[in-house]
Amino acid sequence: RKEVEQDPGPFNVPEGATVAFNCTYSNSASQSFFWYRQDCRKEPKLLMSVYSSGNEDGRFTAQLNRASQYISLLIRDSKLSDSATYLCVVNINTNAGKSTFGDGTTLTVKP
Amino acid sequence: GAVVSQHPSWVICKSGTSVKIECRSLDFQATTMFWYRQFPKQSLMLMATSNEGSKATYEQGVEKDKFLINHASLTLSTLTVTSAHPEDSSFYICSAREGPSVVAQHFGDGTRLSIL
Numbered sequence: 489r490k491e492v493e494q495d496p497g498p499f500n501v502p503e504g505a506t507v508a509f510n511c512t513y514s515n516s517a518s519q520s521f522f523w524y525r526q527d528c529r530k531e532p533k534l535l536m537s538v539y540s541s542g543n544e545d546g547r548f549t550a551q552l553n554r555a556s557q558y559i560s561l562l563i564r565d566s567k568l569s570d571s572a573t574y575l576c577v578v579n580i581n582t583n584a585g586k587s588t589f590g591d592g593t594t595l596t597v598k599p
Numbered sequence: 600g601a602v603v604s605q606h607p608s609w610v611i612c613k614s615g616t617s618v619k620i621e622c623r624s625l626d627f628q629a630t631t632m633f634w635y636r637q638f639p640k641q642s643l644m645l646m647a648t649s650n651e652g653s654k655a656t657y658e659q660g661v662e663k664d665k666f667l668i669n670h671a672s673l674t675l676s677t678l679t680v681t682s683a684h685p686e687d688s689s690f691y692i693c694s695a696r697e698g699p700s701v702v703a704q705h706f707g708d709g710t711r712l713s714i715l
Contacts, residue, residue: 519702
C-alpha cells in the first residue's frame, strides 16, 4: 500500500462546477499536510497547507481528518485555469525530513 | 516569496555525456534541498536529500555514483548525471525549504533532460 494515495482521475468538470479530491495517508504519525498544483511540464507549486481546523483560500477549501487519515481539497466555481494535477503531500516531521507525494489527481475544467 | 532557481531548463545531449544541473535558493538559505525525478504522466520520485556541508542521502534504488550531488553552500546544490543514457531522460526538479522548521517546499523550474 502506498504511503499517500490519491484518486488519479481524471476529473472532467464543466466551468462553475464544484469538485472535491480526497487523499489518504497510511502513517498515523504524519504531522504536516499540503496540496500542491502541477501544470503540465511544469514544477509543482504550493497551493495551500492543510490544518486540523480546516482552512479556506478563496474558492479552495482544505480539510484534514486525522481519525480517518485523509485530507480533502474542495474547489468551488471551477475555472478553466484550475485545470492541472493536484498533488497531496504529507510530512511525518514538522522539522526537517522528506515529504511524501501522492501520484496526483488530474482535473480538467471544460467550457 | 521564496524563489528557487534551477539551471539549465532544457538539455539535449549525446549518450555518455555528463550533465550538471544547478539549484539555487535566491532569497533564503537552504540547508536542505531535495532532488526529484519525474517521468511523463508519473508522480514525483524523490532521488536524494542534499545536505549542506555533508553527503547526500539517497533513496533506495538511486545510484549515488550515477547521480552525484554536491551542496557546497547554503544557496547552491548541484546534481550531476554521469555518463547519461537515454533511460536517464526525464524531468529533474529540485526543491528547498526556507528553514529547518519550515516544512513546505519551494520547487525550481525543473530541468528537462533528453539523452539521444
